[in-house]
Amino acid sequence: MDINFLDIILLALACFRLTRLIVFDKITEFLRTPFFDEIEEENEEGMIEVYYSPKSTPVKKFFGELLSCYWCTGVWVSTGLVLGFLYLSTLFMPIILIAAIAGLASILESLLQIWID
Structure with missing residues (x-):
């Protein structure tokens, strides 16, 4: 296993971005919708607040x-990225690089928003 410090940074940033994409971003809401009931209160x-609760059937609930869970999804995303990096590097490196750059850009944007406000 040959992973250097730069690889770890790229993998961490890619994991951060892809996990946020799956768990929070509107563009992937269609992936989450089958597994949640929407509750309005x-x-x-x-004001109406919307909550999402996992469905009750065993597979959908899981x-x-x-x-x-950001932490749970992050474990699986990082596992996939590391295995892909180790065994299918040619295929995964462009994905990792793009996600890492997007992750760093989102961190910089968040810091800029804090600085501006």
């Missing part, structure tokens, strides 16, 4: 809980 100010 009115808060004290009269994936719903997995997709609602």
Whole structure:
């Protein structure tokens, strides 16, 4: 196994970005929808708040809980990225590089927003 420090940084940034993409981003909502029930409640100010609860069937509940947990999804994403990097590097390196650059860009954007505000 030959992973250097730069590879670890790239893998970490790629894992960060892909995990956020799966768990939070609107563009992948269609992947999460089959595993969640949408619950709407009115808060004290009269505004509607939407909550997502994993469905009750065993398989859908398992994936719903997995997709609602950033840490759990991150373990599986990092496992896939590392295995892909080690055994299918030619195929996975462009994906890792693109996700790592997007991850770093999102971190920089978040820092910039904090600095501006």
